[in-house]
Amino acid sequence: MPPEPISFAAAFAPALLDPTRDAPQIVTGPNGKAAGKRYDVYRNNVTVSLIDALAAIYPAVQRITGTDFFRAMARFHVRGSPPTSPLLFEYGRGFPDFIARYEHAQTMPWLADVARIERAWLDAYHARDATPLAPAQLAAVAPERLADLVLTPHPAAQIVCAEFSAVTIFAANRDSAPVSRIDASTPEDALITRPGFDVIVRHLPPGGAVFATSLAEGRPLGEAAASALDASPDFDIAANIAGLIEAGAFTSIAFGDA
Incomplete structure (x- = not known):
């Protein structure tokens, strides 16, 4: 043929x-x-x-x-x-x-990490809308069941781990304000979310990226906390949960034994 x-x-x-x-x-x-x-x-x-x-x-x-x-x-x-x-x-x-x-x-060497945050920002902007998890929903969970809690990530939520101070550099260069000298040598991890109309980029504390990633992968809260504490012995579980909920990183809860 x-x-x-x-x-x-x-x-x-x-x-x-x-x-x-x-x-x-x-x-x-x-x-x-x-x-x-x-x-x-x-x-x-x-x-x-x-x-x-x-x-x-x-x-x-x-x-x-x-x-x-x-x-x-x-x-x-x-x-x-x-x-x-x-x-x-x-x-x-x-x-x-x-x-x-x-x-x-x-x-x-930090430029690629800044670009990764910008790409995640755009993906979060175009992600599907979803109602973030309300703090009251988490507060209603019995303390003895918290370790088994599984959280559903928001469609816009993303995590970028950087070897350099990419979050600080990103924030300083997204508008036209003057930029002062930045020490780029400190690793920084970013949480990118869009709980409403605006995309939010937050600097995660040590252990925060491990914790948030573990939760986003469907691991129970207790396992995620243990991984975060292994990565950073000073990790504050309560403060990080509150920060993730405030940022709108999750939409619903279930239980790993359900």
Whole structure:
């Protein structure tokens, strides 16, 4: 059987993000003339649109690096990572890992962690709405049953663990206020939630990320607390539970023996 004809889209798209490739032969201008220059204009517009999308998703990263550095870095990422969704806010999920590998960003080893927080911020913004767990629901649980309690995570809740002070750097660079010098050497973990309309990014205390992650994975409260205490002997269970409920990190409760 003869091979199936190649669709216009399949022939048109592969060279869009590769400026070293010639315009597809299927692309023609008036009277069937070659349209390489027209294709190059369209190709540039596609690249610029994807770079603009990354700039909108990662504003703190762009502010830290400066616009020229950011757009040059983003261009390299765009050329190697075509979109897989028609929704632009879905684009750039691999950008933080790209930043971690990018040669010219190695002097900013915390930059990829800031990008991971920004990606989580956007995902939380677009997550499904849900009513957060009310403090009274937790308070109504008998003390002897607390260890068996299992909490359902809010769809918007995410945790980012960073080797550097990414939460502080993120917070300082999400608006136009002046930024003072930041010691980036202290690891910081972030809890990203959206209990209402606004996304909230909180700096978790030592052991907090282990605790919240364990709960989000469906482990009972007693097991999650034990893991957090192993990670940080000074972990305050009551304060951390209160903080997670206040942040809207969970929506409902059940019991592990149910």
